[in-house]
Amino acid sequence: MNLGRLVRRHAWSHPVRAALTVGAVAVAIFLFCFLRSIVTSLDAAVSQSASNRIITASAVSLFQSLPSAYKGAIGAIDGVDSVSRMAWFGGRYKSEENFFAQFACDAEILFEQYPELLLSDEQKKAFIDDKRGAIIGIGLAEKWGLKVGDTVPLIGTIYPRADLRMWEFNIHGIYRSARANVDEMTMYFHFHYLDESLERGEAMGPRGTSVYLIRLEDGYRGEDVAYAIDAYYEGGPQRTRTQSEAAFQADFVNMLGNLPTFLGMIGAAVLIAIVFGIVNTMTIAARERLRSMGILQALGFSTSVPARLYLMESCAFALSGGLVGAGIAYFTQDTFRKLFGTQIPVFTVETDTYLWAAVICVVTGLIGGAVPAWRAARMRAVDQLRRGI
Amino acid sequence: MSEPVIRLRGVSKAYRKGGEELQVLDRLDMDVEEGEFLALMGPSGSGKSTILNLIGGLDDPDEGTIEVVGENVSQLGGDRLSAWRARHIGYVFQAFNLIPVLTALENVELPLLLTPLSKTQRREQAEYALQIVGLGDRMDHRPKQLSGGQEQRVAIARAIAMDPTILLCDEPTGDLDRDSADQVLDLLQRLTSEYRKTIVMVTHDLKAGETASRVLHLDKGVVESQTA
Numbered sequence: 001m002n003l004g005r006l007v008r009r010h011a012w013s014h015p016v017r018a019a020l021t022v023g024a025v026a027v028a029i030f031l032f033c034f035l036r037s038i039v040t041s042l043d044a045a046v047s048q049s050a051s052n053r054i055i056t057a058s059a060v061s062l063f064q065s066l067p068s069a070y071k072g073a074i075g076a077i078d079g080v081d082s083v084s085r086m087a088w089f090g091g092r093y094k095s096e097e098n099f100f101a102q103f104a105c106d107a108e109i110l111f112e113q114y115p116e117l118l119l120s121d122e123q124k125k126a127f128i129d130d131k132r133g134a135i136i137g138i139g140l141a142e143k144w145g146l147k148v149g150d151t152v153p154l155i156g157t158i159y160p161r162a163d164l165r166m167w168e169f170n171i172h173g174i175y176r177s178a179r180a181n182v183d184e185m186t187m188y189f190h191f192h193y194l195d196e197s198l199e200r201g202e203a204m205g206p207r208g209t210s211v212y213l214i215r216l217e218d219g220y221r222g223e224d225v226a227y228a229i230d231a232y233y234e235g236g237p238q239r240t241r242t243q244s245e246a247a248f249q250a251d252f253v254n255m256l257g258n259l260p261t262f263l264g265m266i267g268a269a270v271l272i273a274i275v276f277g278i279v280n281t282m283t284i285a286a287r288e289r290l291r292s293m294g295i296l297q298a299l300g301f302s303t304s305v306p307a308r309l310y311l312m313e314s315c316a317f318a319l320s321g322g323l324v325g326a327g328i329a330y331f332t333q334d335t336f337r338k339l340f341g342t343q344i345p346v347f348t349v350e351t352d353t354y355l356w357a358a359v360i361c362v363v364t365g366l367i368g369g370a371v372p373a374w375r376a377a378r379m380r381a382v383d384q385l386r387r388g389i
Numbered sequence: 390m391s392e393p394v395i396r397l398r399g400v401s402k403a404y405r406k407g408g409e410e411l412q413v414l415d416r417l418d419m420d421v422e423e424g425e426f427l428a429l430m431g432p433s434g435s436g437k438s439t440i441l442n443l444i445g446g447l448d449d450p451d452e453g454t455i456e457v458v459g460e461n462v463s464q465l466g467g468d469r470l471s472a473w474r475a476r477h478i479g480y481v482f483q484a485f486n487l488i489p490v491l492t493a494l495e496n497v498e499l500p501l502l503l504t505p506l507s508k509t510q511r512r513e514q515a516e517y518a519l520q521i522v523g524l525g526d527r528m529d530h531r532p533k534q535l536s537g538g539q540e541q542r543v544a545i546a547r548a549i550a551m552d553p554t555i556l557l558c559d560e561p562t563g564d565l566d567r568d569s570a571d572q573v574l575d576l577l578q579r580l581t582s583e584y585r586k587t588i589v590m591v592t593h594d595l596k597a598g599e600t601a602s603r604v605l606h607l608d609k610g611v612v613e614s615q616t617a
């Protein structure tokens with residue numbers, strides 16, 4: 001027997017009420033973790049971007065492709081170590097509604113430019129050697145049950161085939177990503193294959209590349225090289241816009257508009273709602289316990305004991321709810337990562353988010369307990385005994 | 390005669406109700422000897438519970454002094470008062486004495502948390518107190534699962550587990566049938582005769598008054614009469 005047991009008994013004296021309170025906190029904390037993780041995952045993608053890579057796209061719009069012949073000229077610019085092309089394919093997997101990201105790329109240079117792509121050397125080689133080869137992220141592999149040796153049929157939407165059949169790619173590798181800026185939900189295949197098919201009239205669609213990925217030579221600043229590239233194409237044929245990878249990704253995040261602010265507002269509203277909820281529960285509970293609190297003081301317990309009991313109980317509700325909510329967030333990460341795919345590269349609940357959730361729970365618990373605690377502290381034991389039923 | 394263990398001198402207490410002042414106690418003098426079993430009787434509203442609250446330091450007088458086991462109670466405050474109360478005062482209320490979410494044993498153990506006793510000692514002492522009141526077989530029952538008389542006996546067990554100097558009982562038999570009431574009265578009687586506890590008991594029950602060693606009749610804030 002100790003006061004902790006009394007707190008536990010009180011907390012569970014109305015199991016339904018306790019469960020609803022804990023459940024409400026759990027939902028709120030889960031939402032908090034979830035919404036914050038959307039923002040932090042997007043931020044991580046931006047901030048983890050490599051500083052030695054820049055991206056050249058059309059100055060007109062991201063959806064406008066650039067001539068694939070720029071490759072040579074860009075490669076000759078001072079500070080450029082390597083250039084590769086990357087074209088957005090936009091195919092659908094098996095049927096129209098199944099979408100994931102696919103890029104046609106210069107496979108040989110890809111791995112050199114993106115050391116974040118983790119893949120065995122044999123798989124890399126097999127991919128590079130097969131004209132119709134492809135690699136996919138582990139996330140995609142899990143989502144669609146794909147494995148090495150499988151063929152991926154894709155419906156060409158931007159690039160329909162002349163024979164009206166599906167494109168077919170052979171999976172030679174499944175990569176993992178070393179950092180948050182590279183997602184695991186993308187398929188890469190050979191730019192040559194796409195270009196050749198267009199050349200031969202086997203498929204239709206825009207020639208050229210969506211972007212050029214440029215790896216800088218050591219000692220060169222991204223801004224300077226970007227400026228040089230854009231200056232070179234100032235007079236056309238198509239003007240370019242070159243940015244650091246981080247800026248490019250940030251642009252993409254900005255396309256989402258005020259999403260972070262909006263999510264923040266939802267989160268705040270939810271948190272305020274649980275504070276109300278827990279204050280309500282504790283106020284009702286305290287009303288039922290006036291007499292018990294009077295008895296405790298008549299037995300010789302300090303006048304501060306009721307306040308302490310309320311604070312402990314309220315924090316117990318908040319922390320158990322928080323634990324459940326954070327647990328749900330933790331165990332559903334993978335599911336959401338797959339669900340979000342490339343929209344939110346590598347959706348992750350950061351340690352920071354859990355710490356914030358813990359802080360929120362403690363604060364919520366203290367506020368919830370503070371209201372009845374304050375009342376109890378102002379009420380004399382005789383009055384608690386007299387007024388309580 | 391020894392020094393009185395409880396001594397009230399010129400104690401006045403008034404409540405303000407809707408602008409009107411209600412004089413509950415009017416310069417009351419009262420002494421209780423050690424080991425005495427005193428019954429306080431009087432009409433409803435005559436201030437009996439108020440006296441118990443004043444003796445136990447739960448309430449303060451407007452005027453007068455209250456000395457209990459050598460302490461001026463109204464001058465104690467805060468945690469010193471709580472500690473003093475834990476050491477010297479055992480309360481038994483008219484009804485709803487127990488913490489509903491705790492078992493009988495836990496209720497009795499509760500005040501022992503205020504002592505330096507170990508976990509096992511607390512448990513043993515609580516079990517012993519429940520044996521004394523004849524409830525050794527009801528330790529794990531919640532208050533709701535006990536009869537009114539049993540609840541009252543648990544409350545007495547809780548009060549005596551602390552081995553207090555004084556037991557303050559507010560209508561301990563008020564809600565009980567004759568048999569249960571007699572059991573509770575026997576128990577209180579034994580506590581004075583065998584354990585030399587000082588008991589102040591508020592009651593409306595004439596039979597209860599007879600059990601006591603002395604009866605004070607209270608009316609309009611003053612002692613009306615005394616029977617020994």
Ligand SMILES: Nc1ncnc2c1ncn2[C@@H]1O[C@H](COP(=O)(O)OP(=O)(O)OP(=O)(O)O)[C@@H](O)[C@H]1O
Nearest residue numbers: 404405406411413432433434435436437438439440
């Ligand atoms: N906190 C309070 N505020 C206002 N009036 C009070 C308060 N406490 C007690 N009283 C009044 O003081 C008077 C004495 O109360 P007390 O409880 O001492 O009476 P009592 O003799 O114990 O009566 P009963 O036999 O009904 O229990 C009553 O009229 C009561 O209404």
Ligand SMILES: [Mg+2]
Nearest residue numbers: 437438439559
């Ligand atoms: Mg009374």
